[in-house]
Amino acid sequence: MLKGKTAFITGTNRGIGKAIVEEFAKNGANIIAHARKETPEFVAFLKETAEKYGVDIRPAYFDMANYENIKLEFQALIKTQKIIHILVNNAGIFKESLVQMTLMDDVQKMFNINFLAPFYLMQLVSKLMVRQKEGSIINISSISALEGMEGQSVYGATKAALITVTKSLAKELGSFGIRANCIAPGVTETSLIRNMKPEVLCAEKSKVCLKRLGMPEDVAKVALFLASDESEYVTGQVIRVDGGRN
Amino acid sequence: MTNEEKYINAFVQAFEIDTDKAKTLEFQAIPAWDSVGHMGLIAQLEEAFDIMMEPDDIVDLSSFEKGKEILKKYNVEF
Numbered sequence: 001m002l003k004g005k006t007a008f009i010t011g012t013n014r015g016i017g018k019a020i021v022e023e024f025a026k027n028g029a030n031i032i033a034h035a036r037k038e039t040p041e042f043v044a045f046l047k048e049t050a051e052k053y054g055v056d057i058r059p060a061y062f063d064m065a066n067y068e069n070i071k072l073e074f075q076a077l078i079k080t081q082k083i084i085h086i087l088v089n090n091a092g093i094f095k096e097s098l099v100q101m102t103l104m105d106d107v108q109k110m111f112n113i114n115f116l117a118p119f120y121l122m123q124l125v126s127k128l129m130v131r132q133k134e135g136s137i138i139n140i141s142s143i144s145a146l147e148g149m150e151g152q153s154v155y156g157a158t159k160a161a162l163i164t165v166t167k168s169l170a171k172e173l174g175s176f177g178i179r180a181n182c183i184a185p186g187v188t189e190t191s192l193i194r195n196m197k198p199e200v201l202c203a204e205k206s207k208v209c210l211k212r213l214g215m216p217e218d219v220a221k222v223a224l225f226l227a228s229d230e231s232e233y234v235t236g237q238v239i240r241v242d243g244g245r246n
Numbered sequence: 247m248t249n250e251e252k253y254i255n256a257f258v259q260a261f262e263i264d265t266d267k268a269k270t271l272e273f274q275a276i277p278a279w280d281s282v283g284h285m286g287l288i289a290q291l292e293e294a295f296d297i298m299m300e301p302d303d304i305v306d307l308s309s310f311e312k313g314k315e316i317l318k319k320y321n322v323e324f
Contacts (some may be wrong), residue, residue: 075298123301130289175282 001228003028015190019216021025025053064117089118094192096151114158137180169238179235186242188214209244256290271310
């Protein structure tokens, strides 16, 4: 489904990002896989995946909290990679706290990494896509942005901001053949939920129609659909991947 | 192709106009140079000169002449 396409995916060393790398590679995409830093496990994962599916996967290391770092890495990247068909803004951080107990430093950190850095990447990558007159931008949001969840005011707000930008971008860039969509996963089994209390997780599971938490692969399959031409008439949308919620 | 020619060509390609028209153009003087068309022009310029323009400069590029002034910041000589 993605043969001949190049995808730039952030936050790929674990969880949803890692699953998207695997799913896209399986479907023939060449990939620029972002992580904050190089680790032997990450390098091995990229090498094995590239060999298994016969695609090109190259790493891009930068800190999402450092815009100058993002810019320099991107400038270096586009010297050799002039075309990017798909951008998946997946990297994010998660911390729970009640509004009255939330530190302003945590608010800034979450907005920097979950919203401002993806926004900056959308600016950079969409300019390449305008030249190409095609592209698909996929932002990983959250059901927390749609429903509001206890202890997730800031996380939900950062992800809601992503939805708003996605809808605007779809309108601004549609005439260039560029689509922008969001995926709003429900509670998904990744390291991000490690900090959630067991009783909260149990309660979340009971709300799901399909009676299980989401898996990263569930999100990756929808990302594949949005990245591919199978969704060529879909833009400005938020697709929930939450197993159905009561 | 000289930088002058590349620069004119970016306007011609972005707005589908002739060279003479390009040289006197200002933002919103023709329907094609609206805010969406502006994005197309920036894409043409960035590709032609292999540069990445800052948002401030993208906003400031309000005419053919102003654009030449701005591009000098990116070491594009005319």
